[in-house]
Amino acid sequence: MFKILQAAPIAPGIKRFLIEAPRIARKHEAGQFVILRLDEHGERIPLTIESADKERGTITIVVQAVGKTTYQLNALKEGDEIRDVVGPLGKPSVIENFGTVVIVGGGVGTALAYPTTVALKRAGNRILTILGGRNRDLVILEEEMRATSDVLYVTTDDGSYGEKGLVTDKLRQLLASEEKIRLVLAVGPVPMMKAVADLTREKGIHTVVSLNPIMVDGTGMCGGCRVLVDGKSQFACVDGPEFNAHEVNFEVLMQRNRMYREAEKRSLEEYQHSLQDRQSREEGVCLMSGVNP
Amino acid sequence: MSPVKEPSANPLTLKERMKVPRQHMPEQPADLRVMNFTEVNLGYSEELAKQEALRCLECAKATCVENCPVGVKVKDFVKLIVEGNFLGAAAKIREDNVLPAITGRVCPQEDHCEGACLLHKKVESLGVGYLERFVADYEERMGAPMAPNARATGKNVAIVGSGPAGLSAAGDLVQRGHKVHVFEALHEIGGVLVYGIPEFRLPKKVIREQIEKMREMGVEFETNVVVGKTVAIDELLGEEGYDAIFIATGAGLPVFLDIPGEHLNGVYSANEFLTRINLMHAYEFPRYDEPIVDLRGKHVAVIGGGNTALDAIRSARRLGAEKAYVIYRRSETEMPARIEEVKHAKQEGIEFRMLTNPVEFLDDGRGWLKGARCVQMKLGEPDSSGRRRPIPIEGSEFEIPLEVAVIATGTSANPLIQSTTPGLKTNKRGYIEASGETQRTSRKGVFAGGDIVTGAATVILAMGAGRRAAKSIHEYLTTGEW
Numbered sequence: 024m025f026k027i028l029q030a031a032p033i034a035p036g037i038k039r040f041l042i043e044a045p046r047i048a049r050k051h052e053a054g055q056f057v058i059l060r061l062d063e064h065g066e067r068i069p070l071t072i073e074s075a076d077k078e079r080g081t082i083t084i085v086v087q088a089v090g091k092t093t094y095q096l097n098a099l100k101e102g103d104e105i106r107d108v109v110g111p112l113g114k115p116s117v118i119e120n121f122g123t124v125v126i127v128g129g130g131v132g133t134a135l136a137y138p139t140t141v142a143l144k145r146a147g148n149r150i151l152t153i154l155g156g157r158n159r160d161l162v163i164l165e166e167e168m169r170a171t172s173d174v175l176y177v178t179t180d181d182g183s184y185g186e187k188g189l190v191t192d193k194l195r196q197l198l199a200s201e202e203k204i205r206l207v208l209a210v211g212p213v214p215m216m217k218a219v220a221d222l223t224r225e226k227g228i229h230t231v232v233s234l235n236p237i238m239v240d241g242t243g244m245c246g247g248c249r250v251l252v253d254g255k256s257q258f259a260c261v262d263g264p265e266f267n268a269h270e271v272n273f274e275v276l277m278q279r280n281r282m283y284r285e286a287e288k289r290s291l292e293e294y295q296h297s298l299q300d301r302q303s304r305e306e307g308v309c310l311m312s313g314v315n316p
Numbered sequence: 317m318s319p320v321k322e323p324s325a326n327p328l329t330l331k332e333r334m335k336v337p338r339q340h341m342p343e344q345p346a347d348l349r350v351m352n353f354t355e356v357n358l359g360y361s362e363e364l365a366k367q368e369a370l371r372c373l374e375c376a377k378a379t380c381v382e383n384c385p386v387g388v389k390v391k392d393f394v395k396l397i398v399e400g401n402f403l404g405a406a407a408k409i410r411e412d413n414v415l416p417a418i419t420g421r422v423c424p425q426e427d428h429c430e431g432a433c434l435l436h437k438k439v440e441s442l443g444v445g446y447l448e449r450f451v452a453d454y455e456e457r458m459g460a461p462m463a464p465n466a467r468a469t470g471k472n473v474a475i476v477g478s479g480p481a482g483l484s485a486a487g488d489l490v491q492r493g494h495k496v497h498v499f500e501a502l503h504e505i506g507g508v509l510v511y512g513i514p515e516f517r518l519p520k521k522v523i524r525e526q527i528e529k530m531r532e533m534g535v536e537f538e539t540n541v542v543v544g545k546t547v548a549i550d551e552l553l554g555e556e557g558y559d560a561i562f563i564a565t566g567a568g569l570p571v572f573l574d575i576p577g578e579h580l581n582g583v584y585s586a587n588e589f590l591t592r593i594n595l596m597h598a599y600e601f602p603r604y605d606e607p608i609v610d611l612r613g614k615h616v617a618v619i620g621g622g623n624t625a626l627d628a629i630r631s632a633r634r635l636g637a638e639k640a641y642v643i644y645r646r647s648e649t650e651m652p653a654r655i656e657e658v659k660h661a662k663q664e665g666i667e668f669r670m671l672t673n674p675v676e677f678l679d680d681g682r683g684w685l686k687g688a689r690c691v692q693m694k695l696g697e698p699d700s701s702g703r704r705r706p707i708p709i710e711g712s713e714f715e716i717p718l719e720v721a722v723i724a725t726g727t728s729a730n731p732l733i734q735s736t737t738p739g740l741k742t743n744k745r746g747y748i749e750a751s752g753e754t755q756r757t758s759r760k761g762v763f764a765g766g767d768i769v770t771g772a773a774t775v776i777l778a779m780g781a782g783r784r785a786a787k788s789i790h791e792y793l794t795t796g797e798w
Contacts, residue, residue: 066605107503109540245588246570275579278683282581286607
C-alpha cells in the first residue's frame, strides 16, 4: 500500500498527489514514470513522475481525469492509499548542456516535461518554454515552469490567456527568430507532438517526445506498448518513453491508443452511473431519516 | 523388468499390475468448459488414486526419480499412496518439491517421470502427475503443518523473481535456516504461474495456497520491486545487507515475427494476451478494469506450438472466439506442447493448421487486423534443434481471415538486471552466464537460474535450477568459499 500524503487540485480535472514511495524516490531520475493500480480490480496505468524527494521518500504525480482509473484516482484524498505503485520505470531523459533548448508543454504534458526542464536548466541550458492549453484553466504549472525558464510563453486555443493560438504557432515564430536552438522537447497530446516534429524536421533540429502508449507490466515483458520508431518496434516502457520525434510513427501510436476505446468508454460510463446511483441512494437515505427521525 | 525385492503393501503381482488400466482423470466436458475458466481436470478421488498407485511396478532402479529435474522420490510417495498414507506421500514429495500442487498440474510428465516409466514401454505410463496433484490437494484440504525449518543461520538471501525457480529456491533455503526475501516486479506473487498459465489449467487459488505455505515457512515477499530499476543488485549486496542473491527473473521480452502488419490493432504477443487475461482478469471485464479486445464471434489464431500458444488459444475460445486456430510452421509431431494440452485443445474445437507460416498481417483499412497471409511449409533435414527444418513451399500462399492474432513464438532475455550489474557476464543472446551445476554467476555471491539463464523452458526445469541454486547458496553461506 502506498499512502497519499497530499492531494490538491491544480486545474479543473487535474490533481497533484504527493505519495509515500521511498524506494522509487531514491532512484528517480527526470523522464521516468511509475505504473500504478488502485485496487484489487484495478488496471495498471503508467504516470510520469513530476518530482521526487529522496530524503523524505516521496514522489509527486499529476493526474488528469480522462478514464475510469484516473477519475477514481482523482477522487482520492490525503490519507487514502494506492494499492500498487512500481517504478521508477523507463530510461531517464538525456541531460547535457546543449545550449538553447525549447520546451513545449501541452496541457497535463507540462507536468511530464517539468522534471526534465529543471534538470536541463541545472545543466546550464538556456530554456525557452511554450505552455499551451485549450483554455486558461488547462495551462498548468506556469509558476514552476517560469522559475526554471529564461523565457516563458503561453498560448491558449481560445485566447482566454496568453496568446491566442497553438503552441506550434509560437514554436514557428521561435524557429524563425532564434538562431541556435539545439533541442526541442515536446510533451503533450499526440497530435501536438506530431505537429512539433513536423515543424522541426524541416529545420533539422533534434527533437525529443515522451510517448504515452497503452502499457501493462512496464518492464518489457508484454510488448503492448510497442511503437514504430525508425521503422522498428521499440517498447516505450524499456526503450523509452522518450524517442527521437523525427523517427516516431505517430499514426501507429494514435491507432494503437484507440484499441480499447469502446471498453474504456463503457468502464467510465458504468463508473459514473455507479456514482450517481450511490449519490441518489445517499440522498434517499437523508430524506428517509428526515421523515423518520 | 526389475523384480520387487523389498516388502510391498501392494497386493498385486507385477502381471496383475500391468493389467490395471491407467485411471482416467475426471474432467469437465469440453462443450461446457469452453464457456468457463474453471479447471479442466477435476482431480482423482481417493479410490482412483489408490487404484492408479497400484499400477506402480516399484522398479529397483527408479528411472522416474532419475528423470525428475527436482528428484521427487516417485516410487516412495506412490508406495505411501498404496498404503493409504496420503499425508505421508505429500511430505515425501515436499522433501524435493515445494510446489507439488502446481507441478502436479503443469509439469510435462511425459518428458520426465512418466516418459521414463517402465510401464510406458509396455502399456501406459503411471499417472505420476495425477497422483502428485492428488496428494498435494489432499494435504491442502487437511491443512497439514509444514516440516520445521533448520536453526536460524543469521544469513540473508534475496531472491529476484517469484516464479517457479525463485519459489523453489526460497523453499529450500528457508528450510535450511536462512532468512529469505523474495522480490517481485508485478503486483502478485507467482511470476509466470500467475501471469502466464490460465485459471483453467492452474487455478490462482492453488498458487495462493502454495504461496501461503511458503509464508508460513517464513519466506518474506515484496511486490512492486523491479530489481535493476527500483533497486540494483549491488545495493542489495551493499546497504540492504544480503549475503547472497539468486536471480530468477524468467525469460522476459516477447519476440515478434518481424513481418509487416505487427502493429495492427488485434495483434498481441502471447505475454500481453495472457497477462491481460490471467494477471489482470480481463475475462471478467468490466468487473475488473483491464480490457481485452472483444473476441465474441471472432476468428482468432495463435502463432506457435508450445504450451503458451495453447494456453492463449484455449483462452480465446473461452472468451467466445468462433474460429480458433493454432498456426504452426512444423507438424504436430514437433509441437513442444504437453500431450494433454493438445488433446484438450482438440476436444475444445481448436483447429490445428500445421506446416503453415504467416508472412504478413493484413490491415482492414482502419488499422485493425483482417487476416494473415500465410505460406505452406514442408519439412526438410533436421536443424540444430534436432527437429526437421520447415521450408516454405513456393507459390503456396493463401489468406486466413482473422480479427485477432497472438504471437507465441518465444521470448528473449530481459536486459534490466544485466545492464545495471557491472561484472555480471552474459552470453551472446543476453542471458546470464551461470554454472549448470552450482548456478554461480561471474559475480561473487550472485547466483542465477531458470529462463534468465537457459532461455524459455518449463516450470519444472526452472524449479530444478532453483533447487541447485539453493544447495549451492547454502554451501557458499556456510563455508564462505567462492
